[in-house]
Amino acid sequence: MQCRICGSNGEHRHYVAKEMMLGLRDEHRYFQCADCDCLQIEQIPANIADYYPDNYYSYSNATKAGNPLKQALTKLRDRYEVTGNCLIGRVMHLWMPNAKLATLRPLKLNQDTRILDVGCGAGHLLHSLREMGFQNLLGIDPFNQADIAYPNSLRIEKRDIFSETGEWDVVMFHHSFEHLPNQRTNLGQAFNILKPGGVALVRVPTVSSYVWQEYGVNWVQLDAPRHLYLHSIKSMQALAEQAGFLCEQVVYDSNALQFWGSKQYEQDIPLRDPRSWAESPENSLFSAEQVREFETRSRELNALNQGDQAAFYLRKPA
Known part of the structure; x- marks a missing residue:
């Protein structure tokens, strides 16, 4: 087959x-390009929507009632993740970090930055930003059941990137890009709607990683058939150049999931299984100490550029 990248x-x-993930165990064929190393599905299932059930993790509502003190401390934690400032937030980060928000820090955002989050599900990240005072935010996801209007004025709209005509400072794909069939046209549209000098942040799993070599088709983030493309660093940089971007930075940000999830798959234990660490840690294969060790190993792999996911910072020339 011809590589689509x-x-x-x-x-x-x-x-x-x-x-x-769901434990269906049906089989899907992939191939890995001999030149750019991108791993890609051979044929997208005609019923691909069936693999995104109503309880898919990204659909859960971002509004959570809870202890007011915990909510206040979480907001301070989030502020630290995004800005690197706030002493109390730093302490909270050490206790319960939010790695997803931390990937925004290199963007040097301010509260007026225009941010579009593509494939955002229920919009958890944007909701955190809105609670911190960010004003110009929009989330879009064609797989949502309907538009979402949160009490804090955040809107999540049921549509895709090709319907967007505004101009943005930042366009983000947080683990949504690997689900998109038309990689070139989607990244090209992100380029079109960014202002000159704007940035596309693309966070994806990557085959340029230790766990892909170690676990192969049992790698948890292969996630057949939802993940249509598992990029290498080489293939993602090539795609960015095709769209007109300059790839300024690549930051690995993997976590313990790459180990416990892949080891579960080796034992034929799905992510949603009652024996999964994600569902009931007390019934899983692993102790809390083992998972902490996986987290430590993940940080070590990130430092070596060998983690199983990375954030690509792609700048549109000014």
């Missing part, structure tokens, strides 16, 4: 991966 017709490696 670089066009190569080389001797690609082929793999068969099972659906293991």
Whole structure:
């Protein structure tokens, strides 16, 4: 098959991966490009929507009632993650970090920065930003059941990036880009709606990682068939250049999931299984100490540029 990223017709490696998040275990064929190393599904299932049930994790409502003190401390934590400022927030970060928000720090955001989050689900990240005082935010996701209007005035709209005509400072894809079938046109549209000098932040799983080499088709973030493209650093940079971007920075931000999730899959334990660490830690294969060790190992791999996910900071030339 021809690589959809670089066009190569080389001797690609082929793999068969099972659906293991939901535990359906049906098989899907992938190939890894011999030239750019991008791992991609051979054929997108005609019923791909069926693999996103109503309880899919990104659909859960971002508004949570809770202890007012905890909410206040969480807001301070979030402020530290985004800005690097706030002493109390730093202490909270050490206790319960929010790595997703921390990937925004290199963007040097201010409360007037215009931010579009593509494929945001219920908009958890944007909701945190809105609670911190950010004003110009919009989330879009065509797979949501309907538009969402939060009490804090945040709006999440049921539509895709091609319907967007505004101009943005930042366009973000937080683990949504790997779900998109038309990689070039989606990234190209992000380029079109960014202001000159604006940034596309693309966070994706990557095959340029230790766990892909170690676990192969049992790698938890292969996530067949929802993940249509598992980029290498080389293929993501090539795609960015095709769209007109300059790839300014790549930051690995993997976590313990890469280990406990992949080890579960080796034992035929789906992510949503009652024996999964995600569902009931007390019934899982792992102790809390083991998971902490996985987290430590993940930080070590990130420092070596070998974690299983990375954030790409792509700038549109001014």
